[in-house]
Amino acid sequence: MSQLAVGFANGAVTVIRGDLIHDRGAKQRIVYESEEPITGVEFREGPNTTLYLATTGRILTLTITGKGQGQPAKVLEDTGCGVGCMTFDEANGDIVVVRDDAIHYYGVNGRGPSFAYEGPKQLVSIFGDYVALVSPQKAATPTKTNGLLRRFGGSRTDSLFNSSTIALLDTDLKFIAHTETLMFEVKALFIEWGDFFLLTLDGKVGQCPNNVLNSMLTATAVQISREVSAAKA
Numbered sequence: 001m002s003q004l005a006v007g008f009a010n011g012a013v014t015v016i017r018g019d020l021i022h023d024r025g026a027k028q029r030i031v032y033e034s035e036e037p038i039t040g041v042e043f044r045e046g047p048n049t050t051l052y053l054a055t056t057g058r059i060l061t062l063t064i065t066g067k068g069q070g071q072p073a074k075v076l077e078d079t080g081c082g083v084g085c086m087t088f089d090e091a092n093g094d095i096v097v098v099r100d101d102a103i104h105y106y107g108v109n110g111r112g113p114s115f116a117y118e119g120p121k122q123l124v125s126i127f128g129d130y131v132a133l134v135s136p137q138k139a140a141t142p143t144k145t146n147g148l149l150r151r152f153g154g155s156r157t158d159s160l161f162n163s164s165t166i167a168l169l170d171t172d173l174k175f176i177a178h179t180e181t182l183m184f185e186v187k188a189l190f191i192e193w194g195d196f197f198l199l200t201l202d203g204k205v206g207q208c209p210n211n212v213l214n215s216m217l218t219a220t221a222v223q224i225s226r227e228v229s230a231a232k233a
Contacts, residue, residue: 007038
């Protein structure tokens with residue numbers, strides 16, 4: 001038995017349950033309706049199954065099984081987010097929502113901490129202890145070109161108009177572990193088998209190179225060393 005939730009531009013959220021892998025029958029029902037387009041849906045499993053919902057104007061939670069099932073959706077904040085700008089952090093059961101002003105955390109009981117990081121954002125994902133962000137090329141973040149650019153190739157002329165900036169941030173230590181310019185547009189970020197992958201608009205899939213991961217680990221070690229030194233001073 002498995003389940004998935006689908007959000008629609010007409011404001012509806014449908015949950016589908018059944019043996020989806022073997023196509024042995026499934027049931028679906030509409031669990032939420034709104035006048036605002038749905039921009040994100042995330043599951044939070046546990047004694048109660050909760051959906052985190054994002055619309056263009058709100059962030060909400062909705063219990064779909066267990067205690068609280070059948071009650072109206074709870075509004076966590078009257079500010080929504082764009083498509084691709086909400087993700088689930090499995091480490092703590094919270095969601096991460098990114099807007100132009102900052103990175104925001106939300107739990108089932110309301111809003112958590114926020115971390116300032118200005119600039120437009122297109123995608124967010126969680127990779128271990130890091131928050132991965134994709135922004136348009138004009139985002140005001142430091143960049144550099146290295147392994148990911150060489151891995152995908154492409155025309156430099158086209159890349160001037162179809163580039164993105166990716167940044168990996170450690171919000172606990174409050175620093176940027178890695179950032180660079182990619183000479184292609186990123187459609188999706190996803191984590192599989194413990195590795196970090198990018199899907200481009202033209203359908204290419206690439207894995208984050210080891211030199212990027214090593215750069216992140218080095219930056220983290222340096223930051224920890226600085227924090228320890230500051231604490232001893």
